[in-house]
Amino acid sequence: MADYALTLNDSEVERYRIMADSAERRERELWGAAGAVPGARIADVGCGPGAIAVRLAAIAAPDGAVWAVDRDGDALAVASALAARSGVPVHTSVGSADATGLAAGTFDLVMLRHVLAHNGGREQAIVDHLAALAKPDGGAVYLVDIDASSSRLRGAGPVFDEMDERYRELHRRRGNDLTVGTRLDELLTAAGLEIIAFEGHITVLTPPPGMRGPVWAARDALIAEGLATPDDIARWDGAFQRAEHARSEVRFFAANFVAVGRRT
Numbered sequence: 001m002a003d004y005a006l007t008l009n010d011s012e013v014e015r016y017r018i019m020a021d022s023a024e025r026r027e028r029e030l031w032g033a034a035g036a037v038p039g040a041r042i043a044d045v046g047c048g049p050g051a052i053a054v055r056l057a058a059i060a061a062p063d064g065a066v067w068a069v070d071r072d073g074d075a076l077a078v079a080s081a082l083a084a085r086s087g088v089p090v091h092t093s094v095g096s097a098d099a100t101g102l103a104a105g106t107f108d109l110v111m112l113r114h115v116l117a118h119n120g121g122r123e124q125a126i127v128d129h130l131a132a133l134a135k136p137d138g139g140a141v142y143l144v145d146i147d148a149s150s151s152r153l154r155g156a157g158p159v160f161d162e163m164d165e166r167y168r169e170l171h172r173r174r175g176n177d178l179t180v181g182t183r184l185d186e187l188l189t190a191a192g193l194e195i196i197a198f199e200g201h202i203t204v205l206t207p208p209p210g211m212r213g214p215v216w217a218a219r220d221a222l223i224a225e226g227l228a229t230p231d232d233i234a235r236w237d238g239a240f241q242r243a244e245h246a247r248s249e250v251r252f253f254a255a256n257f258v259a260v261g262r263r264t
Contacts, residue, residue: 013049013078015211020051022203023113023144027258030197031059034140034260035109039063043107043133046070046097046115050079050090056111057088065089067107069100097126104132105139113144116187120175123187131191134263141193143259147200148178150255159239166227167215173225181257193261200257207252209244216240 024031036042040060044053047068057066068083068090070076076092083090095101097115110130116123130141148168153160171178185198207213216236222228228236243250 013051014208015213016049016051018205018208018211020055022205023052024055026201030258030260031056031109031142033197034142035138036060037064037108040108041106042066043100043102043110043130044068045095045100045110045112045130047079047092048072048075050075050082050092052111052113053079053090054083054086054088056109057083057090058086061088064108065091067102068092069095069102071096098122098129100129100133102133105135107133107139108135109140109142110134111142111144114146116143116145116180116184117148117171117176117178120171120177123177123180124190127187127191131188131193131261131263134193136263139263140196141188141191141261141263143184143188143261145181145184145257146178147181147255147257150202152253153250154253155250156243157239159236163215163236166222166232167218170218170222170225170227181255184257184259185261188259188261191261192263194264195259196262197258197260199259200255203252203254203256205252205254207250212240213252 036056036059038060041064042056042060044056044066047053047070050068053066053068060066068079071094073094076094079090080092093101097112097119110133112130116126119126134141153164168178185195188195219228219233
């Protein structure tokens with residue numbers, strides 16, 4: 001998807017790991033109910049650097065495996081290396097969320113996390129494709145996404161509010177729905193799936209030193225869109241450095257939704 005906003009680097013890879021740790025603690029039981037069990041065939045679509053894929057593969061091993069798909073070859077290289085270090089079965093391939101290249105009707109579980117909000121106008125086509133990948137009579141599609149209107153940043157100065165607004169404008173211009181998490185159940189139902197879970201939660205995160213989040217990762221896209229200048233980036237960098245040096249008590253509150261639909 002050409003409009004994906006984030007750039008992968010070491011801090012982003014670490015952010016994915018922290019998010020995956022939090023997701024596993026909160027969702028592990030639901031993963032199992034959805035089909036992440038020993039021997040399962042699992043598709044992780046939009047896998048990024050593989051932080052979730054290796055956890056799912058560890059559950060599915062030794063007789064099952066994860067097929068991890070992303071359009072970003074660099075992200076897949078990170079995912080492959082992580083899987084090799086972890087010793088778990090992960091097969092990586094390049095593909096988009098609505099054209100994965102995976103075999104239809106062959107997966108016990110198809111997972112898509114934080115992708116729909118970056119693909120405005122294609123949400124239903126993506127979920128329809130994922131539903132087709134799930135096995136008939138029991139395969140499940142597992143969606144996770146945000147409601148940015150309910151997210152908050154506490155303890156940061158006005159520069160961070162400015163960055164956040166520019167980032168949200170970037171998504172508005174691209175037709176992305178940053179509240180798509182609140183309608184995951186509708187997307188699954190329209191794809192012909194039976195809803196077996198739909199829930200939401202607030203993640204509270206204290207960013208560790210060096211972690212700057214998706215707004216900073218999208219800085220090149222903001223410049224390309226005319227929403228920021230190199231001087232803005234330098235000014236924002238200075239604000240991050242001052243906050244990190246002062247060890248400010250910054251807290252990020254992110255609203256996330258999870259929905260699971262089963263193919264019957």
